[in-house]
Amino acid sequence: MFYTRLKTIRIVYVTAGLLAGLFLVSCERNKSTSPEARQRFEGIIPKPVSANMTGNTFTLTEDTKVVTSGSVEGVDNVARFLIDKLKPATGFNLEKSSDGKEGKNSILLSISKDAELGAEGYELTVSEDQIKITANSPVGLYWGAQTLRQLLPAEIENSKSAANASWEIATGTIRDYPRYSWRGSMLDVSRHFFGVEDVKRYIDLISLYKMNVLHLHISDDQGWRIEIKSWPNLANIGGRTQVGGGKGGYYTQEDYKEIVNYASSRHITIIPEIDMPGHINAALVSYKELNPGPSINREPASARPNRPVAGQVYTGTEVGFSTLDVRKEVTFKFVNDVLRELAAITPGPYLHIGGDEAAVTKKPDYIAFINRFKDIVKANGKRMVGWEEIAQGDVDSTVIVQHWHSQQYARMAAEKGAKLIFSPAQKVYLDMQYDSTSKLGLHWAAYIEVDSSYMWDPATRVDGIDASQILGVEAPLWSETVVTMDDIEYLVFPRLPGVAEIGWSKSDGRDWNEYKVRLANQAERWDVLDIDYYRSPKVPWDTSVDQQDNKKDTTSTASK
Numbered sequence: 394m395f396y397t398r399l400k401t402i403r404i405v406y407v408t409a410g411l412l413a414g415l416f417l418v419s420c421e422r423n424k425s426t427s428p429e430a431r432q433r434f435e436g437i438i439p440k441p442v443s444a445n446m447t448g449n450t451f452t453l454t455e456d457t458k459v460v461t462s463g464s465v466e467g468v469d470n471v472a473r474f475l476i477d478k479l480k481p482a483t484g485f486n487l488e489k490s491s492d493g494k495e496g497k498n499s500i501l502l503s504i505s506k507d508a509e510l511g512a513e514g515y516e517l518t519v520s521e522d523q524i525k526i527t528a529n530s531p532v533g534l535y536w537g538a539q540t541l542r543q544l545l546p547a548e549i550e551n552s553k554s555a556a557n558a559s560w561e562i563a564t565g566t567i568r569d570y571p572r573y574s575w576r577g578s579m580l581d582v583s584r585h586f587f588g589v590e591d592v593k594r595y596i597d598l599i600s601l602y603k604m605n606v607l608h609l610h611i612s613d614d615q616g617w618r619i620e621i622k623s624w625p626n627l628a629n630i631g632g633r634t635q636v637g638g639g640k641g642g643y644y645t646q647e648d649y650k651e652i653v654n655y656a657s658s659r660h661i662t663i664i665p666e667i668d669m670p671g672h673i674n675a676a677l678v679s680y681k682e683l684n685p686g687p688s689i690n691r692e693p694a695s696a697r698p699n700r701p702v703a704g705q706v707y708t709g710t711e712v713g714f715s716t717l718d719v720r721k722e723v724t725f726k727f728v729n730d731v732l733r734e735l736a737a738i739t740p741g742p743y744l745h746i747g748g749d750e751a752a753v754t755k756k757p758d759y760i761a762f763i764n765r766f767k768d769i770v771k772a773n774g775k776r777m778v779g780w781e782e783i784a785q786g787d788v789d790s791t792v793i794v795q796h797w798h799s800q801q802y803a804r805m806a807a808e809k810g811a812k813l814i815f816s817p818a819q820k821v822y823l824d825m826q827y828d829s830t831s832k833l834g835l836h837w838a839a840y841i842e843v844d845s846s847y848m849w850d851p852a853t854r855v856d857g858i859d860a861s862q863i864l865g866v867e868a869p870l871w872s873e874t875v876v877t878m879d880d881i882e883y884l885v886f887p888r889l890p891g892v893a894e895i896g897w898s899k900s901d902g903r904d905w906n907e908y909k910v911r912l913a914n915q916a917e918r919w920d921v922l923d924i925d926y927y928r929s930p931k932v933p934w935d936t937s938v939d940q941q942d943n944k945k946d947t948t949s950t951a952s953k
């Protein structure tokens with residue numbers, strides 16, 4: 394009797410223990426989404442097409458496997474990218490498997506057929522024990538991987554040492570694809586030179602926000618920045634200085650290839666720009682024979698003593714004083730050689746020929762130039778891109794016109810059937826000051842605060858342009874006042890993520906008041922990435938979950 398009771402008690406205890414254990418296990422598996430993980434899921438930039446949470450948590454551990462399926466080239470690279478990105482902060486050396494088995498605790502990358510997702514879209518599904526990214530192409534998987542980074546705590550961006558964090562991701566499904574195929578930024582490496590490592594960092598920063606184009610402005614009055622083997626003085630002499638008289642520099646063709654390869658591993662196309670027929674002084678300094686002949690009316694230096702003289706080294710910031718000469722055959726030998734060498738080391742389909750502010754080129758000469766550039770670019774198997782002034786030439790549907798200032802030129806380009814990219818100076822010139830107190834930048838177009846650079850739409854910016862002709866957006870950073878990587882970061886952040894969102898996300902429902910909270914939430918990521926951003930008073934920076942819980946004052950106006 395006594396024995397039976399004891400046995401019963403023991404059974405009760407054991408059962409209770411088992412049940413409690415089971416309960417704990419299931420709690421662990423069904424851990425509800427933390428406020429922080431929820432905030433990250435809702436805070437992705439650019440905003441996804443749809444994002445629905447299911448309330449639980451996936452936790453990345455050292456046993457999580459990255460699994461690929463299918464044999465499409467490039468999928469493995471995305472797996473590698475993800476493993477490499479997650480390693481420093483987590484300290485985990487995640488195992489990679491290509492057997493396509495959807496095991497527990499895995500991140501599965503697989504190619505699917507899903508017409509709605511298009512060339513670059515992806516679907517990301519997070520459940521308690523698995524993450525699955527599917528896309529039609531490796532580039533879609535790559536954007537899915539970038540979204541995954543934003544779903545993890547900001548400490549994931551620590552590339553130097555393991556961080557103390559619980560790697561939790563909210564469960565749910567994100568379906569996402571871009572509005573425009575051209576989402577870019579331009580870096581002016583001519584006015585001030587930036588080396589390969591800086592360009593790589595820039596590539597990583599724009600890639601985080603799913604930009605896929607980097608336009609490099611590699612020649613201008615102040616400096617020529619690319620080795621051209623058939624015209625060696627261009628780099629050797631033309632690359633010797635920069636604005637303010639510093640030492641300048643240039644990329645060897647090997648350096649350039651390294652940039653192109655790095656960009657391509659981040660699914661970014663490099664578009665090199667040789668600015669012609671104006672903005673060409675560095676070439677005129679390098680080769681005397683390129684200077685215009687007597688048929689070009691040049692005002693005597695004495696007429697405007699402070700005006701730069703074409704053909705002499707120039708380290709100031711004035712524009713529109715130099716030109717090539719359309720009547721000299723050597724001009725076209727030069728253009729042919731430069732574009733041929735550049736095309737050979739540029740895998741992307743575009744060459745940018747500049748074409749802006751050719752103030753001392755006569756109009757008929759200018760048009761003749763553009764038409765010949767177009768043929769030369771075509772003969773090298775590329776498509777011509779140029780600033781909006783090229784609309785005056787015979788531009789057709791193969792040509793891409795970059796709108797920066799004049800609505801008239803944008804419409805002219807559209808009427809001729811050209812494609813357009815939008816870089817309105819008053820909105821997305823990243824070299825414009827935020828306000829009159831900004832420590833860097835110019836303001837000839839406008840002062841551009843973060844809200845203003847976000848509040849515009851390419852489809853309605855210029856009347857009379859059919860949506861089908863708009864390829865996308867590009868935010869240029871001219872570097873007259875920009876000397877260091879910190880300077881770059883100060884002007885680019887926090888404006889660039891907004892331009893990326895304009896290029897990626899649909900326009901209906903896009904709203905500054907909603908966006909500014911997501912933007913503020915990115916700041917802790919920028920801190921970990923050591924980005925020297927501008928703390929705009931327009932952005933409610935203190936929106937972290939902790940801060941909200943403590944009901945702290947949310948006005949922060951400090952400027953870095």
Ligand code: TNX
Nearest residue numbers: 712749750780797824835871
């Ligand atoms: C205009 S916009 C330029 C550049 C200057 C920039 C400074 C355009 C196509 N040309 O040469 O660097 O303004 O904001």
